[in-house]
Amino acid sequence: MNFDPFSMHKNMTQQWEKMMGEYLSQQVRDPAFMQVLSQNMQQMLDMEQLIQKQLQPILTKLNLPTKESLEKLYESLHTLESKNLDLEEEVMSLKQELVKIKSKPKASSTKKAKKD
Amino acid sequence: MQNQAETTVDIQKIAEEIQKFNGFLKNSEHLKELRESARKKMSPTPREVLYREHSTTLYYYPPLAGYETRLSHPLLIIPSLVNKPCIMDLMKGESFIGAMLQGGSSVYMLEWGEPTLAQSRYSLYKYLFSYIGRAVRRIITHSGKDSLNLAGYCLGGALSVLYSALARSQNINSLITMVTPVNFHDKGLLSFWAKEEHFNVDKLVDTWGNIPADFFASCFPWLVPTANLKKMRMIYDKHDNDEFMEAFFALDIWLTENIPFPGEVYREIIKQGYQQNSLASTGTWNFGNSVIANLNDICVPVLNLTATYDHVSPPESCSMLTGLLKNSHCQQRDYPIGHLGIALGKDAKNKPTKEYWNDILTFLGDVDCWKKPQ
Structure with missing residues (x-):
């Protein structure tokens, strides 16, 4: 070995x-x-x-700036950022609504056409 | 003569070992380069940023070339708050996200990021309601579907469970919990350390605000005290295998680069989770101001995955969820692996396997046509 x-x-x-x-x-x-x-x-x-x-x-x-003052500054920025995203979401949902509304007049215009 | 034969020194072996040691020394610069090249190869799956809010980012992973999206509900991955989420997409072939895309699911992931000073004061409720809530809304709009599959890893699983309960399963098609601790009074070391008599979490959060990454980096190695020694030995033994070393370094980068933990959320998880064990004992989580998440409000199919050799989220802590969900059909799978096996798709012997990912995809396929009772 x-x-x-x-x-x-x-x-x-x-x-x-x-x-x-x-x-x-x-x-x-x-x-x-x-x-x-x-x-x-x-x-x-x-x-x-x-x-x-x-x-x-x-x-x-x-x-x-102290830690507290920076925290407050961040908080304000965060609030703005979140509000911006909230608005973005609202715009997106409004756009979707608009698409839905735009697709509806077709039905009413055909009705009108029938009346004529 | 016999004694002389027993004490013969194996010159050949000694020469080989010296050569190996010399090779290791010469290779040290190359190893540093390999570590950096591993860093560049991490998170290989192409992704798009859908939005950023404070420290969080919602990523969308477009379908991979040659793979069709066959599942109708998108998948939202919620990673843990302690580490970077790249473990879900570590490297090519070791990517949970890649596997889900190849399996025909569209994938989104919410990255928590490093919390800012202001976020140290944000409650767990805000994290769930504002951050996960917004991610869910955005995915619903982006995908055009009415609900999504929610998958959480480790603590991210606990957040997913709490969110599902809080949202009363609204917009959720199914829930996947991977190595998710629910019973915090388990035999694990984290549960022992977090006991009220050892751990003054109030003082920690009041002093530090966000819990620094260094705190976790110094605590976690003690879960397996000799892990660092094993790591050194592994580097020495395998230093000439570039492919292995790159994968090894990628995992090491993830393991050692923790992120700070939001302070108030940490306080709530330690107090109500680890110290009061609220979910396991009452099936509820009190967010204050009469807002309570009740596990009975989860009424979607659940897949609960546990790992037998998990020292971070012990299996007895994770498996309790199955019994706590009274109003949902919960399937449980126990795999003989460690904490990271499911994310990396590797078995107990560190060999690649698609078993866990296939189980998840089968579940996602099964729940794809499932309709929530009205």
């Missing part, structure tokens, strides 16, 4: 990968681990909220 260091290494890494996979899968399902992760996340969000709070008055003083 030949000694193959590459196959041996491959087998070893596969074994390690399997063990690590099982271990990590257990960890991410562990309530204690999740509690620590959750606390970390809370702290990170606290920090981010603090930064946002500090930045807001500075941006206002510099006459730069």
